[in-house]
Every structure is written in C-alpha cells, then in structure tokens.
Amino acid sequence: xxxxxxxxxxxxxxxxxxxxxxxxxxxxxxxxxxxxxxxxxxxxxxxxxxxxxxxxxxxxxxxxxxxxxxxxxxxxxxxxxxxxxxxxxxxxxxxxxxxxxxxxxxxxxxxxxxxxxxxxxxxxxxxxxxxxxxxxxxxxxxxxxxxxxxxxxxxxxxxxxxxxxxxxxxxxxxxxxxxxxxxxxxxxxxxxxxxxxxxxxxxxxxxxxxxxxxxxxxxxxxxxxxxxxxxxxxxxxxxxxxxxxxxxxxxxxxxxxxxxxxxxxxxxxxxxxxxxxxxxxxxxxxxxxxxxxxxxxxxxxxxxxxxxxxxxxxxxxx
Amino acid sequence: xxxxxxxxxxxxxxxxxxxxxxxxxxxxxxxxxxxxxxxxxxxxxxxxxxxxxxxxxxxxxxxxxxxxxxxxxxxxxxxxxxxxxxxxxxxxxxxxxxxxxxxxxxxxxxxxxxxxxxxxxxxxxxxxxxxxxxxxxxxxxxxxxxxxxxxxxxxxxxxxxxxxxxxxxxxxxxxxxxxxxxxxxxxxxxxxxxxxxxxxxxxxxxxxxxxxxxxxxxxxxxxxxxxxxxxxxxxxxxxxxxxxxxxxxxxxxxxxxxxxxxxxxxxxxxxxxxxxxxxxxxxxxxxxxxxxxxxxxxxxxxxxxx
Numbered sequence: 243x244x245x246x247x248x249x250x251x252x253x254x255x256x257x258x259x260x261x262x263x264x265x266x267x268x269x270x271x272x273x274x275x276x277x278x279x280x281x282x283x284x285x286x287x288x289x290x291x292x293x294x295x296x297x298x299x300x301x302x303x304x305x306x307x308x309x310x311x312x313x314x315x316x317x318x319x320x321x322x323x324x325x326x327x328x329x330x331x332x333x334x335x336x337x338x339x340x341x342x343x344x345x346x347x348x349x350x351x352x353x354x355x356x357x358x359x360x361x362x363x364x365x366x367x368x369x370x371x372x373x374x375x376x377x378x379x380x381x382x383x384x385x386x387x388x389x390x391x392x393x394x395x396x397x398x399x400x401x402x403x404x405x406x407x408x409x410x411x412x413x414x415x416x417x418x419x420x421x422x423x424x425x426x427x428x429x430x431x432x433x434x435x436x437x438x439x440x441x442x443x444x445x446x447x448x449x450x451x452x453x454x455x456x457x458x459x460x461x462x463x464x465x466x467x468x469x470x471x472x473x474x475x476x477x478x479x480x481x482x483x484x485x486x487x488x489x490x491x492x493x494x495x496x497x498x499x500x501x502x503x504x505x506x507x508x509x510x511x512x513x514x515x516x517x518x519x520x521x522x523x524x525x526x527x528x529x530x531x532x533x534x535x536x537x538x539x540x541x542x543x544x545x546x547x548x549x550x551x552x553x554x555x556x557x558x559x560x
Numbered sequence: 561x562x563x564x565x566x567x568x569x570x571x572x573x574x575x576x577x578x579x580x581x582x583x584x585x586x587x588x589x590x591x592x593x594x595x596x597x598x599x600x601x602x603x604x605x606x607x608x609x610x611x612x613x614x615x616x617x618x619x620x621x622x623x624x625x626x627x628x629x630x631x632x633x634x635x636x637x638x639x640x641x642x643x644x645x646x647x648x649x650x651x652x653x654x655x656x657x658x659x660x661x662x663x664x665x666x667x668x669x670x671x672x673x674x675x676x677x678x679x680x681x682x683x684x685x686x687x688x689x690x691x692x693x694x695x696x697x698x699x700x701x702x703x704x705x706x707x708x709x710x711x712x713x714x715x716x717x718x719x720x721x722x723x724x725x726x727x728x729x730x731x732x733x734x735x736x737x738x739x740x741x742x743x744x745x746x747x748x749x750x751x752x753x754x755x756x757x758x759x760x761x762x763x764x765x766x767x768x769x770x771x772x773x774x775x776x777x778x779x780x781x782x783x784x785x786x787x788x789x790x791x792x793x794x795x796x797x798x799x800x801x802x803x804x805x806x807x808x809x810x811x812x813x814x815x816x817x818x819x820x821x822x823x824x825x826x827x828x829x830x831x832x833x834x835x836x837x838x839x840x841x842x843x844x845x846x847x848x849x850x851x852x853x854x855x856x857x858x859x860x861x862x863x864x865x866x
Contacts (some may be wrong), residue, residue, distance in 0.1 A: 248660035255648050372644035375612055376703065379638040380661035382611040382630030387661075558612040 245386050248377075249364075249394035257363040258398060265356050265402045266409040269347055273335060273410055276513025277421040280331035283324035283512060284424075325424055331512045333426035333433070335414035341437030343515055344406035345444035348399065349501055350518035351476065353444075354451050357399050358472035361455025364398070365391055366468030369459075372560045388553050392449075392456050392546055399448035403441065443501050450497075450538050451476070453545035460549045460556070483522045490529060496537025498522055499529030561588045561624065563711045563742040564609065568618035570766075571604050578604045580766040582618065586744055586759075588710075591737045593757035593774075594746040595847055601766040602746040603641060606713050609744075610638050623710055634663050637709035639717055643700025647689035651680055651699050654688060655706055662707065674706035677732055679725075693720030701729070705736065712736065714745040718752060730756055750843040754778075762847060778840045780817030784826070785810055785835040797829040798822065810834075 293313060295306035334343050347353060368374040377387060451472075458471035483494035498505065503519035514520075529537065564586035571579045579601040586592045596602050607613040609620055611628045625632045645654045655671045667673070675684045678698040683691065691699065697720050704712050718726050726749070733756055737743050747753050753760060754774045761771040770777055786794055788810050795812055798804045802822070803815035814822050819838045826833055 244660045244664075248657050251653075251657045251660070252646065255646070371646065372642070373646060375607075375610075375640050376644070376658055377661055378612055379610050379633060379636070379640070380658050382628065382633045384630075555614065557614060558607070 245381070245390035246393055249390045250397065253360075253364055253394055253398055255363065258360060258401075261356050261359050262402060262405045265348065265352065266405045268352060269344060269406040270409050270413045272347070273343070273413060273417050273513060276331055277335065277417045277423060280324075280328040280423055280512035281421040284321070284328045286324070327512050329424045329426040332418050332423035333428045334513050334515065335410070335418045335423070336426070336428060336433050337411035337414055338430065339428065339433035339437050340410035340414050341403075341407045342440035343513070344403050344410055345437070345440040346501065346503070346515040347517065348403045348406060349440075349444035349447035349497065350503070350516040351480070352517055353399065353402060353448065354454075354476040355473055356402055357395065357448065357451040357455050358458075358469050358476070360398050361395055361452070361459055361472050362465045362469030364395055365456055365459030366462060366465040369463040369560050370465040374558055374560065378558060384554050385550060388456065388460070388550050391459075392452055392549075395452040395455055396445075396449045399452055400445060403444055403448070407437075407441075440501065446535065446538050446542070447497055447501060450493075450542040450545070453542045453549065457545040457549040457552075460553045463556075463560070480518070480521045493537060493541045494518070495522055495529055496534045496541065499534025500531055500538050501534070502531065562586065562621070563588045563623055564592070564744055565621040566605070566609075566618065567620070569605070569608060569615055569620050570617035571601075571608060571613060572616050577766045579608070579615075582763075582766070582768060584761060584768060584771075586742060588742050589737060589740050590758045591733060591743040591745070591756050593753040593760035594744065594763065595748075595750070595753065595760055595843075596746070596763035600763045602763055603715050604766075605763075606638070606640060606715050606744075606746065609713060610636070610640070612640070634707065635710045637704035637707060637712040638715075639697075639700040639704045639713070640715045642693075642716075642719065643696055643703065645688040645696065645699060648687060650685050650687055651675065651691070651695075651702075652684040654699065655703055658703060659706065665707070670706050670708075671702075674702040677705060678702045679728060694722060694725055697721055698725065701732070705732075709741060711742040711744065714743065716747060717745060718747055718749050726752060750847055754843040760843070774843055775840070778843055780838055780840050782814040782816055782819050782822045783807075783835075783837045783839055784812045784814060784822065784833045785837075786812075786831065786833040790831050790833075793829065794826055794831045794833070797825055797831060801825060 295302050295310070298306065298309055298313075300306040300309055333339055348356070368377065378384070381387065454475050455468065455472045458475065459468040462468050462471050479492060479494040482488065482492040485492075498519040501516065501518075503516045505519050505522055562585050564584065566582045566584040569579060569582040569584075570577070582601075582605060594602050594605070604613060608615045609622055609627065611630060611633065620627045622629065622632055623635055645651075649657065652671060652675065655674065659665065659671065672681070672684075675681050678701050680695065680698050680702060683695060688696065688699070697717065701714070701717060704714060718729055721729060730752060733743055733745070745753075745757075757774060759772060760774055760777065761768045762777070763769070784794065784798075791806065791810065791812065795804055795806065798812065798814055805813050807813050816822060817838055819836050823833070823836050
C-alpha cells in the first residue's frame with residue numbers, strides 16, 4: 243500500500259490533470275455535437291411535406307395516390323427513426339446514464355490514447371527523468387514497484403472515466419435542453435443498470451490499456467517511446483481486427499465483445515458511445531461477453547507478466 | 561566487520577568489460593574513497609552493489625548480506641551520479657514520497673532532519689525545478705541519509721557544489737562516519753578525498769590497481785633550504801644515503817619522507833639548514849601516475865610549453 247501511495251502521489255502532476263481535462267473536454271464537445279446531430283435528424287425529417295404529383299412527374303390518379311402514400315409512409319418512418327435516435331441521444335445525456343457514455347469512450351480509442359499519454363509520463367518518464375534509481379534504491383523489490391505502477395496507472399484510467407462522467411452529468415441536461423431533445427422516458431433503474439454495467443466492464447479494459455502502457459514503458463524506457471509504442475499497439479490491434487477471418491481472434495474484438503459495442507456502421511449514431519467497433523469488420527458474429535472478458539483478461543495478464551519479466555532482468559543505467 | 565565486500569565482481573556488456581574481477585573490502589565505520597578516471601567502472605560497481613545492475617560474475621555483500629538483497633537496502637543510503645527528482649514536487653515532498661517506497665521511519669521528523677543536515681531547510685518547500693545543481697546534489701545527499709543508514713554509497717557527491725558547500729559536505733561526511741556509518745564514495749575532487757577518506761582504491765579499466773591509505777599512495781620528499789654556500793656540502797652529505805636534486809639556488813629536494821633522518825645527517829656533518837620541510841606529492845599526482853600515461857609522459861606534458 244505504501245508503494246501505491248507513493249505512485250499515486252507521483253501521479254499528482256500537471257500531465258495527469260491536463261490529460262483528464264482534455265478527456266473531459268472531448269466528451270463534452272462530442273456530446274454537444276451529438277445532440278446537435280440528433281436535433282437535425284428530427285428537424286430534417288419532421289416538417290417535410292409529401293411532394294406533389296407534378297414533382298413526382300406522375301399524372302393525377304391512382305398511381306400518383308399510391309406513390310404519395312409510399313412517400314408519406316417513408317417520411318413518417320424517417321421522422322420516427324429520427325425521433326427515436328434523438329430520444330436515445332437524450333437518454334445517453336442523462337446524468338446517470340452518462341456514465342455508460344463516459345465508460346464506452348474511455349474503454350475505446352480515446353481512453354487508450356489518454357492512458358498511453360499517462361503511461362509515457364508515469365512509467366517511461368522514470369527512465370527519461372532518471373528517477374527510477376531513486377525508487378529502486380529505496381526498495382529493490384521490483385515486483386512491488388511494477389505492480390504499484392500498473393495499479394496506479396489503472397486508477398488514473400478509472401479517474402478519466404469518473405472525470406468524463408462528472409462533466410457529462412453536469413453538461414448533459416444543459417445540452418439536452420438547449421437542443422430541445424425529446425424526453426427519453428428512461429426509468430432511473432435502467433440508467434443505473436446501463437451505466438453501472440458499462441462502468442464495471444470498462445475497469446477491465448482500462449486495466450488492459452494500463453498493462454499495455456506498462457509493457458511499452460519497460461521495453462522502450464523513455465517518455466516518448468512509451469507513448470508512441472502504446473498508441474501503436476492499440477492501433478495495431480484495431481488494424482488486426484479488420485483482417486478477414488482473423489478479426490474474431492484479436493484483442494480489439496475481445497474489447498468489443500466484452501463492452502458490447504455494436505459492430506461496424508451500427509456503432510455510429512448521433513452520439514457515438516465508443517470509438518472502437520466502427521473499425522471492426524462485422525462479417526461473422528462478434529464474440530460474446532464471456533469470450534470478450536477472457537480475451538481482455540488474457541491480454542492484461544500477458545502484458546503485465548511480460549513487463550515484470552523484462553523489468554526484473556533490466557539493468558538500470560540511467 | 562566488513563560492510564562492503566566484493567569477490568571477483570565483474571560486469572561485461574558483450575565484449576566490453578566495464579568491471580573485471582573486482583576484489584574489495586571496506587570495514588565498518590570507514591570513509592572509503594573510490595577513485596578512477598571516467599569510464600573506469602566506479603559507477604557500474606556502485607550500481608551492482610545497489611542491485612541496479614546485475615553482475616555477470618563474482619559476488620558481493622553489503623552489511624554481511626549476499627547480494628542481491630532487496631530487503632537489505634532499507635539500511636543502505638545511496639546517491640548515484642547526478643540525483644534526479646520530479647521537477648513539479650518540492651524538495652520535502654520528494655523525500656516524503658520516496659520514503660514511502662521503503663519501510664516506515666522510526667522518527668517522524670526524519671525528512672526534516674535530513675534536510676537540515678544538508679542545509680536545505682529554507683528551500684525545502686520550493687519546487688525542485690527551481691533548485692540549482694548544488695541544491696539538487698544536497699537533496700540527493702539528504703535522500704541518502706534520511707534513513708540513518710549503516711552504509712552510504714555516494715557517487716560524485718560534490719559535483720556542482722561551491723567551496724562552502726564542499727566544506728559543509730566534508731563535515732557532514734565526517735559526522736556521519738563518526739556515528740559508525742560506513743561511507744563509500746567516488747569523486748574526482750582528489751584534494752577532498754585526501755582529507756575525508758580513511759582508505760582509497762584507484763580503479764582503471766574495470767580493475768582496482770592500487771588500494772590503501774591516502775598517505776600510502778602518495779610520495780613524500782624533504783625540502784631543505786639553506787645558505788647557498790652550504791649547498792654543495794649538504795648535497796655531498798645527503799647523497800650518500802638518499803637521492804638528492806638541487807632546486808633554485810638555495811634548496812635541495814631529498815627523496816625521503818623522513819625529515820628527522822635528513823636533519824640528523826646534516827647536523828652530524830656540521831651543516832645547518834634554514835628550513836627542513838616534509839612535502840607530500842598529493843593524491844592528484846599519484847592518481848595521474850597510476851591511471852594516466854606513464855609518469856615520464858605526464859612530466860613531459862607538464863614541462864612542454866603551451
């Protein structure tokens with residue numbers, strides 16, 4: 243616990259606060275854009291009148307009447323879909339349900355990149371700043387040092403989710419009202435379940451991102467190298483997921499499966515709840531929650547063990 | 561009791577030998593100087609003793625415990641090369657956070673006491689990024705001393721310190737050693753090493769080539785100042801027992817450290833000197849002779865016009 247306290251004290255630094263602020267700002271700006279998208283979807287489909295027979299270049303008569311009926315039905319369906327999407331967006335901006343939005347964003351590409359930045363400073367920075375020798379001469383138990391680094395980085399990732407959730411909880415109702423989004427009529431317990439489930443799932447994904455950052459730090463031994471290597475690993479995971487046949491067996495699809503992100507174009511809505519699964523080929527069935535959890539946990543353990551093995555044998559010359 | 565012992569300790573990087581077959585022994589309570597040119601293996605040796613670098617051969621012990629011994633570091637203080645701290649933290653906070661990595665202090669004011677020992681109390685609550693290099697060195701020294709360790713390893717501790725700070729450092733080291741702590745330090749400040757250290761080892765190319773008390777490594781001569789008219793007679797008397805050379809018009813330099821013997825020889829011969837003084841050549845000359853080009857090359861370099 244003393245090691246963890248030391249690492250958390252070290253994380254109380256300008257980089258951490260800057261990354262948290264940037265993540266929260268990103269979430270709020272995304273929410274503003276998403277709410278605007280939703281309002282436009284309703285407005286663009288709501289006031290539309292059916293075109294006339296002359297516009298459709300049909301003579302007045304049964305054929306034109308049938309065409310008008312089809313057009314009217316299509317417009318009504320589009321308006322209903324737009325209204326449903328707007329209601330869904332409004333639900334996402336509920337103060338409690340915003341936790342699901344925050345968790346989804348941080349358990350996907352934006353969160354992975356934020357954790358990469360934090361790993362660069364917190365782990366790679368020990369080599370770049372030549373401060374690692376101070377730590378190891380106070381306590382040479384390298385397993386404890388690396389475990390404390392991993393846990394503290396994970397806690398910082400969880401802090402990102404909390405910061406984004408807090409900002410969305412405050413800004414969400416304001417944004418919803420400003421864009422006149424329809425009331426989603428969402429029961430509170432549904433919002434709590436939704437947010438709680440996604441928040442809980444994001445904890446495992448964030449731990450995996452932290453383990454990736456730890457491994458990158460121990461291997462590259464520098465701030466910039468850690469940031470770049472972590473980000474590169476995440477991007478490589480996403481690219482690997484697009485490969486035909488292989489996609490189901492890659493870490494990116496395991497994250498998708500565990501978090502329950504909709505695949506491909508289905509994941510793109512007025513307000514995206516993740517920046518992850520849109521890159522993933524939807525051919526075939528996405529892995530379910532169980533396989534996703536197994537995969538993500540395996541990724542976490544593999545990276546953490548590899549980092550410890552490397553760190554234990556490392557000569558600290560800086 | 562030996563607090564530091566190395567037997568055949570070595571470290572190679574591929575074909576490059578950083579430290580080769582190092583044998584060393586430091587008794588408790590000693591101030592032990594570790595000298596050598598840049599790249600001789602001093603810092604690598606210290607890092608091996610602290611578990612920062614894994615030796616490729618040999619064994620080492622700290623406080624009687626065979627290395628690696630992570631738990632044993634609780635009784636060891638260290639400052640390796642240029643001390644580095646997180647720039648956004650204050651000096652005091654830096655020590656408090658680093659203290660969390662080790663066992664809890666027995667004394668609640670250990671950090672404040674360590675800062676006081678190195679003269680950083682007034683600057684303790686300033687961020688490290690505002691510190692000068694000398695202040696960072698002192699903060700590193702505070703870090704090494706804050707647990708009241710039984711052995712302290714200091715690598716180039718006086719870098720960046722002004723003369724007043726060096727004098728304070730010398731007093732601090734002496735005080736620490738007098739309390740029974742073993743101090744193992746490396747430095748290029750040879751005049752300071754000569755004043756502080758009980759024993760020194762000279763290292764080059766990864767091996768110890770000389771070891772002993774500073775006096776044992778330096779050479780002494782006797783300078784005799786007398787009337788020019790007596791110089792020839794004095795030279796005849798002394799050259800029967802010692803190597804002698806003339807210097808200036810009124811001085812002889814005798815190749816011996818025994819001023820009494822020189823005085824007795826002159827007295828028996830009826831020659832009376834104005835002044836007889838024993839002079840030590842200094843650790844720097846001995847160090848350069850041991851680690852540099854041959855002694856003749858060193859003297860030729862010194863004599864050649866610039």
